[in-house]
Amino acid sequence: MGNPLELYDVTIIGGGPAGMYAAFYSGMRDMKTKLIDANQELGGRMLLYPEKMIWDVGGVTPTLCGTLTKQLAQQAQTFDPAIILGEQVSECERQEDGTFLLRTASGRVHWTRTVIMAIGYGIRKMAKLEIEGADRFEVTNLHYTVQELDAFRGKHIVISGGGDSAVDWANELQLVAASVTIVHRRNEFGGHERNVTRMRESTVNVRTPYIVDKLHSRDGNLINQVSITHVESGRSEILDVDDVIVNHGMRSDFGPVRDWGLNIGKWTVNVNTRMETNTPGIFAAGDFVDYDNKVRLIAGAFTDAVLAVNNAKLFIDPGAEKVAYVSSHNSRFKEKNRALGVIEEDRH
Known part of the structure; x- marks a missing residue:
């Protein structure tokens, strides 16, 4: 040839x-x-x-x-x-x-x-959090992956998502963080059954069916609070946070x-x-x-x-x-x- x-x-x-x-x-x-x-x-x-x-x-x-x-x-x-x-x-x-x-x-x-x-x-590519202005926090305390568990030690964490990775991160982070709350729009999680059971039996605060719909910042650089809303009743509440982790799939x-x-x-x-x-x-x-x-x-x-x-x-x-x-x-x-x-x- x-x-x-x-x-x-x-x-x-x-x-x-x-x-x-x-x-x-x-x-x-x-x-x-x-x-x-x-x-x-x-x-x-x-x-x-x-x-x-x-x-x-x-x-x-x-x-x-x-x-x-x-x-x-x-x-x-x-x-x-x-x-x-x-x-x-x-x-x-x-x-x-x-x-x-x-x-x-x-x-x-x-x-x-x-x-x-x-x-x-x-x-x-990671599916981004669809909240206006969320991208400005990606350089501070809005995360789409977890590189080092120790970076979250002693912190109050909110995880948005319900798949394998969200469940795995919740299980791992609850061992080092001050608190972990996982927010998912459905009552059922998509992770492996054993990992979901482990999460539900741990100290992780499971909030379903909720969505994260607002980010609040006192100085415009860091997220200090998030609003979560119940998808059925529309009832909202505010959570104090140090870091927000998003896993909405790929x-x-x-x-x-x-x-x-x-x-x-x-x-x-x-x-x-x-x-x-x-x-x-x-x-x-x-x-x-x-x-x-x-x-x-x-x-x-x-x-x-x-x-x-x-x-x-x-x-x-x-x-x-x-x-x-x-x-x-x-x-x-x-x-x-x-x-x-x-x-x-x-x-x-």
């Missing part, structure tokens, strides 16, 4: 848990790998919640999300994949020989035999990916059990995919990634092994084990 570009076996688009694990596992399959992400660092959605405690990854004791993100990023680089950050892939063009040219918004071009889409819910946009001819619904792309999309050679993993019995946990993203990589390998080489050897028997780890001081038994 005379293409001067370097050809990769697989290019992973997205650097969240599925993308990072795919980069690691493709190394186990001895595939020449590239990962491209629009963010300036690996982590995907996990970057928004560094202080959340992660409990549900097999074999991993409760770990801060920020710590787990760093560990996954380190693991992703085990076999030295090419990692391109700060680049959004905007075009995907299939060539006559079946390979793909990927173009980014900046004009860079990448050449690959297969593609794994691990883009989550696309470009995501607004997502797949952007130009919707023009690639993939079978994308409102939030996800349809795949089969091999993580194949409707375009041969393009696979997907993680929150971006939907199929029967899909598990929306980090552990589920890892499984998706393994399936996508294995089938990308078979797409390139139908005669290849269907799966990688486990790490204890995989020759790719021999040198790495020696570097760690591990002495392996001679099994001849």
Whole structure:
């Protein structure tokens, strides 16, 4: 084809848990790998919640999300994949020989035999608090994420929202704050059942069905009070606050990916059990995919990634092994084990 570009076996688009694990596992399959992400660092959605405690990854004791993100990023680089950050892939063009040219918004071009889409819910932005003038407090005490729990120690906190993150933040902050009030427009919360129960049984002041509808400031720089209003009766009251945390979900946009001819619904792309999309050679993993019995946990993203990589390998080489050897028997780890001081038994 005379293409001067370097050809990769697989290019992973997205650097969240599925993308990072795919980069690691493709190394186990001895595939020449590239990962491209629009963010300036690996982590995907996990970057928004560094202080959340992660409990549900097999074999991993409760770990801060920020710590787990760093560990996954380190693991992703085990076999030295090419990692391109700060680049959004905007075009995907299939060539006559079946390979793909990927173009980014900046004009860079990448050449690959297969593609794994691990883009989550696309470009995501926090839904802002829809109160006039609220944005001026974003530089002081109106927050859309929690970076450090200790910054809220001894303070009176109001959380607006009712999803997973709002519930998780309430549970974590009530351990360090003077008080935590969570305000949600519905009586039911969207978080995992066990976490909601834990919150309701804790010292968190649960106010439902209410909304935060006014912010009050004595000096124009800090929020000192908020008005909350009962959505049914219209009754309002004022709460004293030191900080306000808003979690009203995310607004997502797949952007130009919707023009690639993939079978994308409102939030996800349809795949089969091999993580194949409707375009041969393009696979997907993680929150971006939907199929029967899909598990929306980090552990589920890892499984998706393994399936996508294995089938990308078979797409390139139908005669290849269907799966990688486990790490204890995989020759790719021999040198790495020696570097760690591990002495392996001679099994001849």
